[in-house]
Amino acid sequence: MVMPKKIAVWKFASCDGCQLTLIDCLEELMALGDRIQIAEFREVSRASVEGPFDLSIVEGSVSVPEDVHRIRRVRENSQYLLTIGACATSGGIQALRNIQAADEFVSAVYAHPDYIDTLATSDPIASHVAVDFELRGCPINRSQLLEVINAYLFDRKPQIATYSVCMECKRRGTPCIMVSRQTPCLGPVTQAGCGAICPAYGRGCYGCFGPMETPNMQALTAQLASLGETEEQIRRSLRTFNTNAPPFHEAAEYVDTDD
Amino acid sequence: MSGNRQIGEQYRLMKRSGLDDLIKVLRVLDYRVIGPTESNGVIEFAELGDASELPWGLRDEQKPGSYSVSKGGDRAFEFSNGPTSLKRYFHPTERHLWTVDASGGQLQFEEARVQVPKYAFLGIRPCDLASLDILDQVFLNGVETNRYYESCRQNSLYVAVNCSSAGDLCFCASMETGPTARSGFDISLTELRSSDAYRVLIEIETDRGRSIVNQIDTSEAHENDLSLAREQSDGVARSMGRTLHTWGLRERLQENADDPAWADVAERCLTCGNCTMVCPTCFCTTVEDRASSHDQKYERWNTWDSCFSLDFTFVSGGALRQSSKSRYRQWLTHKLSTWVDQFGVSGCVGCGRCIAWCPVGIDITEEAARIGEPQARA
Numbered sequence: 001m002v003m004p005k006k007i008a009v010w011k012f013a014s015c016d017g018c019q020l021t022l023i024d025c026l027e028e029l030m031a032l033g034d035r036i037q038i039a040e041f042r043e044v045s046r047a048s049v050e051g052p053f054d055l056s057i058v059e060g061s062v063s064v065p066e067d068v069h070r071i072r073r074v075r076e077n078s079q080y081l082l083t084i085g086a087c088a089t090s091g092g093i094q095a096l097r098n099i100q101a102a103d104e105f106v107s108a109v110y111a112h113p114d115y116i117d118t119l120a121t122s123d124p125i126a127s128h129v130a131v132d133f134e135l136r137g138c139p140i141n142r143s144q145l146l147e148v149i150n151a152y153l154f155d156r157k158p159q160i161a162t163y164s165v166c167m168e169c170k171r172r173g174t175p176c177i178m179v180s181r182q183t184p185c186l187g188p189v190t191q192a193g194c195g196a197i198c199p200a201y202g203r204g205c206y207g208c209f210g211p212m213e214t215p216n217m218q219a220l221t222a223q224l225a226s227l228g229e230t231e232e233q234i235r236r237s238l239r240t241f242n243t244n245a246p247p248f249h250e251a252a253e254y255v256d257t258d259d
Numbered sequence: 260m261s262g263n264r265q266i267g268e269q270y271r272l273m274k275r276s277g278l279d280d281l282i283k284v285l286r287v288l289d290y291r292v293i294g295p296t297e298s299n300g301v302i303e304f305a306e307l308g309d310a311s312e313l314p315w316g317l318r319d320e321q322k323p324g325s326y327s328v329s330k331g332g333d334r335a336f337e338f339s340n341g342p343t344s345l346k347r348y349f350h351p352t353e354r355h356l357w358t359v360d361a362s363g364g365q366l367q368f369e370e371a372r373v374q375v376p377k378y379a380f381l382g383i384r385p386c387d388l389a390s391l392d393i394l395d396q397v398f399l400n401g402v403e404t405n406r407y408y409e410s411c412r413q414n415s416l417y418v419a420v421n422c423s424s425a426g427d428l429c430f431c432a433s434m435e436t437g438p439t440a441r442s443g444f445d446i447s448l449t450e451l452r453s454s455d456a457y458r459v460l461i462e463i464e465t466d467r468g469r470s471i472v473n474q475i476d477t478s479e480a481h482e483n484d485l486s487l488a489r490e491q492s493d494g495v496a497r498s499m500g501r502t503l504h505t506w507g508l509r510e511r512l513q514e515n516a517d518d519p520a521w522a523d524v525a526e527r528c529l530t531c532g533n534c535t536m537v538c539p540t541c542f543c544t545t546v547e548d549r550a551s552s553h554d555q556k557y558e559r560w561n562t563w564d565s566c567f568s569l570d571f572t573f574v575s576g577g578a579l580r581q582s583s584k585s586r587y588r589q590w591l592t593h594k595l596s597t598w599v600d601q602f603g604v605s606g607c608v609g610c611g612r613c614i615a616w617c618p619v620g621i622d623i624t625e626e627a628a629r630i631g632e633p634q635a636r637a
């Protein structure tokens with residue numbers, strides 16, 4: 001008889017959307033019967049079982065001083081650590097504050113800035129503790145999540161593609177919208193995983209899954225400029241859910257299209 | 260008058276209504292008719308219900324990294340190739356191979372049962388026909404026969420269209436694959452450019468083709484119709500938008516793996532893989548095991564892959580082709596050079612798709628001309 005794997009789900013700074021994707025997988029997870037035991041999942045239940053855990057699934061970024069300690073405790077108590085979503089893997093949209101002084105936002109937004117205790121930056125989990133696997137996306141893709149959990153349970157390598165969104169567009173049969181409509185698109189520098197949804201509806205890729213394996217930012221930003229995008233537009237398109245992912249961050253900092 | 264001599268049973272003429280009849284006959288014979296049609300700003304292969312869905316009076320304009328459709332002319336086949344080749348019909352983007360069931364305690368393997376459709380392709384360009392010959396080398400004459408491909412190829416009917424104008428990115432004349440179809444079809448059509456009403460010259464190549472043509476309204480073709488078609492074809496061959504100098508190319512690419520031009524193109528290349536996906540002959544795949552944990556079944560799938568992806572050369576310890584340079588070099592060298600070693604012909608048919616559909620407009624004919632030719636570098 002196989003011992004059930006103890007699974008814990010932890011939330012850091014995030015919108016909870018990725019946890020909702022996990023909830024959406026509960027039917028499949030429940031079908032695993034006594035192979036797994038959900039020890040901690042606050043979004044679903046107040047019940048809580050003590051660690052250590054076999055698998056911890058972490059959503060959200062490290063954003064307040066308390067998070068720094070909490071993520072260390074999670075790591076110490078977990079055999080395998082899986083981070084899910086753009087917040088946990090790159091810092092999320094809240095990492096926009098990384099490029100400005102955070103206290104300026106705090107005083108602009110909150111009536112009592114003194115109540116707020118925040119770190120200067122919003123960080124991916126992996127910049128604080130070792131992570132075993134990072135699952136990208138804002139939000140993550142349900143079947144990719146099942147694949148990673150499955151791979152963990154059966155002790156194999158997760159099959160998660162790291163190539164461009166273009167490959168998914170072509171499999172889907174969507175003609176390239178940069179070529180046929182001159183629509184600016186981040187697909188060529190973005191990792192696959194969403195199934196190339198936006199281009200199928202005529203919208204350029206927003207980069208939700210972060211940088212692909214070998215993104216050529218210089219070549220893409222030059223092409224976006226030749227499609228008529230201004231430097232400011234290019235910068236803004238890179239500064240979204242994965243603003244803090246190094247290739248996107250650097251390209252936005254140094255974008256120079258000679259316009 | 261000798262010019263009006265009849266030219267035997269191999270050729271016939273039809274009017275515009277002949278295309279309606281043709282599609283009707285094919286559908287009655289239970290074929291799924293796949294032909295060009297305009298949708299979402301591109302002319303693409305899709306299933307056709309009748310001849311009104313053909314892209315009548317439309318042309319396309321193609322440049323490196325750019326494609327658009329505009330109005331012009333009054334014919335159905337005035338455009339060049341769209342983004343999708345026939346590859347996806349014979350070699351689907353993903354295909355279920357087998358399932359293994361572990362629920363009974365023992366592993367039970369079951370081959371996937373896949374229905375192979377019966378297609379009639381209408382309007383295949385000569386370059387695309389040539390690409391099927393090349394895929395035959397890969398899937399039928401290789402170590403192992405791809406049975407899906409084989410059945411699909413056998414089930415299908417082929418109606419070719421000879422080009423009556425050349426696109427800006429076309430170079431079939433260089434690759435000797437066009438602009439006129441020579442074999443591999445059941446029927447070929449040539450829209451005749453003349454001041455008379457719309458007429459199509461039909462060439463019948465197979466018995467299957469003949470029995471279909473016999474069911475549609477056609478008239479006798481004459482010597483001057485055939486010479487008009489030949490003149491058109493010569494004109495198209497002379498007006499190719501691109502040229503690829505193939506003489507010595509195989510050796511030149513293999514002998515210049517360290518040419519600085521590779522690094523130059525790697526700076527522009529996104530390693531996105533679009534070129535390999537739109538190319539009618541790129542055939543690479545990977546296998547994926549898809550698990551559905553709760554019923555303990557695993558499915559093995561075959562899905563399109565590309566030499567531009569890092570995992571393509573993943574071995575213990577990592578990917579062999581790390582640099583973009585090595586990956587671009589693999590694509591170009593395989594296509595135009597080592598393909599000849601492997602299959603006896605070039606892997607390129609000169610369709611121009613990889614030039615139009617590269618998001619940054621990298622032109623295979625220009626890059627190939629630079630390698631090993633320092634003076635060609637600007």
Ligand code: SF4
Pocket residue numbers: 534537538539540594606607608609610611612613614623
């Ligand atoms: S290499 Fe380019 S031009 Fe040649 S067959 Fe492939 S897509 Fe067409």
Ligand code: SF4
Pocket residue numbers: 535540541542543564565566567589590591593594
């Ligand atoms: S060029 Fe690349 S994707 Fe195309 S057949 Fe060769 S190795 Fe495969």
Ligand code: SF4
Pocket residue numbers: 527528529530531532533534535567616617618619620621
């Ligand atoms: S040559 Fe063009 S289409 Fe091919 S991988 Fe490079 S950028 Fe993409």
